[in-house]
Amino acid sequence: MDYIATIGLETHIQLNTKTKAFCSCKADSWNEPPNSNICPVCTGQPGALPSTNAEMVHKAVLLCHAVHAEINAVSFFDRKIYLYADMPGGYQVTQNGQPIGVGGYLDVEMEDGRVNRVRIDNLHMEEDAGKTRNDNGIRLIDLNRSGVPLVEMVTKPDLHTADEAAAYLIRLRRLVRWIGVSEGNMEKAQLRCDANVSVAPVGSDTSGRKCEIKNINSIDAVRRAITSEIERQIGELKAGRAVDQWTIEWDNDAKELRKMRSKENAVDYRFFREPNLMPVVLSPEQIRDWREELPEMPWARKQRFITDYGLPAYDAGILTAERDLSDYFEETFRFYGEDPKKVSNWMMNELVRLINDSGIAASALKIRPKHLAKIIQMIDGERVTPAVGKELINLVQESGKPPSLIAEERNLIMVSDETAIREICEKIISASPKETAAYRAGKETLLGWFTGQVMRETKGKADAKLAGKILKQMLE
16 A cells, blocks of 8 residues: 655744743853853842833844735734743744734745745744753753744645655755744754654545654754654554654754653643733835845746746756855856856856855855956956956955955966966976976876966966966976
8 A cells, every 4th residue: 555644843943032922031152151140030030020112023024925825913922831941931822813924835846857835824923932952861951042032834634745845944954044033043052953754544534643753953854753653654644553642852962762751732732822022013115125125036036047047957956056156146147247157167166165154154255256356357357367266256355455466465476477487387397397298298288287387487467378378488
């Protein structure tokens, strides 16, 4: 018998606000000592009164717009009751009855070229819990993360494989970074995923009983955890056993699933309206104005790079992977003004390498688009060689000085004087009798080797075309 999985994802997106959801503590305390970034509100002290972070609402609405959700002009906060050690108040402030956004979708392009539309059930704002760690049998609680603002985005059960779920998360991570609402770093728990998985025979009128997988904190873990759960449920069904509805934890170290508890239903949480927070009320003008803040979406920009600039799809995909990288390309092209493919080549071969090596975003580099454009122009004008151009990228990044000034200070301007190059060629040929004899015996590919020796002698400054021409004359 063949089986089909049905998967729905609940993604928790940490919003990159300055402060927490309902207090003035810092929202980002990833490297802070445990329990150093807390106050009476985010530790659930009796009598402490919360206040809604307006920046959280702003970023939540931007995300709703980006996924085509309908935004509720009036939304409420609720208390979700559960007694975990990392939830100090004994409840979580979330949105249940009337969340900030409902509906919407995210189109996910798969590797085989098909587009998988994943429908959104709702988006709701909530606070994060603290963090639990076991140390030699002692349970330690760090509440720095308690109260950090999240948007939980719940999909419809439109996914059917682990690869589809992973592709959805990659698309979502790219989106939240692009519109500037979250860093989306799964390793820092800024994007976390719970997966509801059920399995049923193909052609069945009903879905199977779903189990929820918690604590999935990487794309690779999503693939592994969902695949493991699908295989486990199929094994249960093939053995004639019913699948019990459980909440399951993914152990990333052991790469295995572990049962945590029977899965809760909404009634178990005993939701009720949060009495200490006012409703979130948005005017039509506010909703409209925030929609207009959205940038061009990455997939739309990728298509525009292909259509308007004539870039190959591969180049366009690399350059639109991050918003500031695509902005950098467009600004460089505006300064350069000629061949967009040439700008793309320099960015993908040299600038992306620099970004990867340094860990610095394109927008934070000292070498600005005007500098890169100037370097390409200097190569076009034969003021410097391509090898020197690569060197200039690193030198500008180190100092922030204009490339033309660095080239003058370090004597990197191309050597185009025929007499000077001829003298160097004579020196190389005289010092290479074996290679000279081999060339004259018919091994003409050695011309490239001779040219390389000239470039080495001049530290990359010689006009390579002129050097090759002179070498050929002298060798023949």
